[in-house]
Amino acid sequence: MALAHIPGSKSITARALFLAAAADGVTTLVRPLRSDDTEGFAEGLTRLGYRVGRTPDTWQIDGRPQGPAVTEADVYCRDGATTARFLPTLTAAAHGGTYRFDASPQMRRRPLAPLTRALRDLGVDLRHEEAEGHHPLTVVAHGVHGGEVTLDAGQSSQYLTALLLLGPLTRDGLRVRVTDLVSEPYVDITTAMMRSFGAEVGREGDTYTVAPGGYRATTYAVEPDASTASYFFAAAALTGTEVTVPGLGTGALQGDLRFVDVLRRMGARVDVRADRTTVSGTGELRGLTVNMRDISDTMPTLAAIAPFASGPVRIEDVANTRVKECDRLDACAENLRRLGVAVTTGPDWIEIEPGTPAPGVDIKTYGDHRVVMSFAVTGLRTPGITFDDPGCVRKTFPGFHEAFAKLALPSRP
Incomplete structure (x- = not known):
């Protein structure tokens, strides 16, 4: 059995940094993810005047319920969507100040409009400096009264998360009516974490209600990243071996652990316990149709292991993957075709036929960490796969290639 020690969750670390910055007191984050995205978030907090102290295994953040310690700042969000969406929302609640945010060309292309429209509806003075609905932007802060707002979160659940995180910092609380929502489990992470920091948040139907009152500092342990764990679980299913990820089990916050249920449907054995999850390959991967919204x-x-299934693999209801770091549906389709695999796509689906991927193919990564890590799994059964930008994994897992190699999983013919 191989043990895969996965770094902390990016999603949880980003939310915890926001909550810690907004909380009354000093918060300690235990085993946070240290990657380009989370370091960018922490750097953004520092630019805003928050104190972020680091040790090898912990971060300590001095919370400021009143908002940033500076009244003017320029914040560069790098490639981080959570940084680019959460930090402007955090500054909106400040009692005064002007804060400018910009991001990488990749992040500039990603949409913000539903979130910034909702913030404006709440009275936030927010200006997009170039393309409407995209970075760069400026927030002129004077606090947020709160009230009721309608939000379309069909492109990204991060829009809803940003508003929910803002709720306790408003004067009157917040009611958010959601007309569409993708990746709902990520919102469940948000509400659970808000409660851990002392907030009151509830849901009735399509409406979320958040009470005013702020946050309390705490000590918060960050669980391993379930999205990252998916590559190691898929590797076990593909190679007929066994991989255990400690720290992810029945109490995990992250919905992406449900990926093991997909592997179970394909023929793998899955054992989810309180403190760990194990996937064992059986030598069989069955085709299936699955909704992955x-x-x-x-x-x-x-998509990266689909060619090795005994029948077609059809993945549905994933339109939002077209507005991630790249258009992931097209990126997966193009790279599978480069490998000689038959693929068809639609607006929100991809279907992959069984086949034997060709060796010696250079994968086009589009600078997307998930493309690299996914096709690294393909490489366990396909000799000679290379990547045009293998280092882009630094976004969420700088040591991915070394950790994946340490598993020493056997390649199969």
């Missing part, structure tokens, strides 16, 4: 970050993982 709620676990869409693991769509590329499934």
Whole structure:
């Protein structure tokens, strides 16, 4: 049995940094993810005047319920969507100040409009400096009264998360009516974490209600990243071996752990316990049709092992993957075709036929960490796969290639 020690969750680390910055007191984050995205978030907090102290295994953040310690700042969000969406929302609640945010060309292309429209509806003075609905943008902060707002979160659940995180910092609380929502389990992470920091948040139908009152500092342990774990679980299913990920089990917050249920349907054995999850390959991968709307970050993982299934693999309801770091549906389709695999796609689906991927193919990564990590799994059964930008894994898992190699899983003919 191989043990895979997965770094902390990116989603949880980003939310915890927001909550810690907004909380009253000093928060300690235990085993946070240290990657380009989360370091960018922490750097953004520092630019805003928050104190972020680091040790090898913990981060300590001095919370400021009143908002940033500076009244003017320029924040560069790098490639991080959570940084680019959460930090402007955090500054909106400040009692005064002007804050400018910009991001990488990749992040500039990703949409913000539903979130910034909702913030404006709440009275936030927010200006897009170039393309409407995209970075760069400026927030002129004067606090947020709160009230009721309608949000379309069909492109990204992060829009809803940002508003929910803002709720306790408003004067009157917040009611958010959601007309569409993708990746709902990520919102469940948000509400659970908000409660851990002392907030009151509830849901009735399509409406979320958040009470005012702020957050309390705490010590918060970050669980391993379930999206990252998917590559190691898929590797076990593909090679007929066994991989255990400690720290992810029945109490995990992250919905992406449900990816193991997809592997179970394909023929793998899955054992989920309180403190760990084990996937054992059986030598069989069956084709299937699966709706991955709620676990869409693991769509590329499934696409990368789909050619080895005994029948077609059809992945549905994943339109939102077209507005991630790249258009992941097209990126997966193009790379599978490069490998000689038959693929068809639609607006929100991809179907992959069984086949033997050709060796010696250079994978086009589009600078997307998930494309690299997914097709690294394909490489366990396909000799000579290379990547045009293998280093882009630094976004969420700088040591991915070394950790994956340490598994020493056997390649199969």
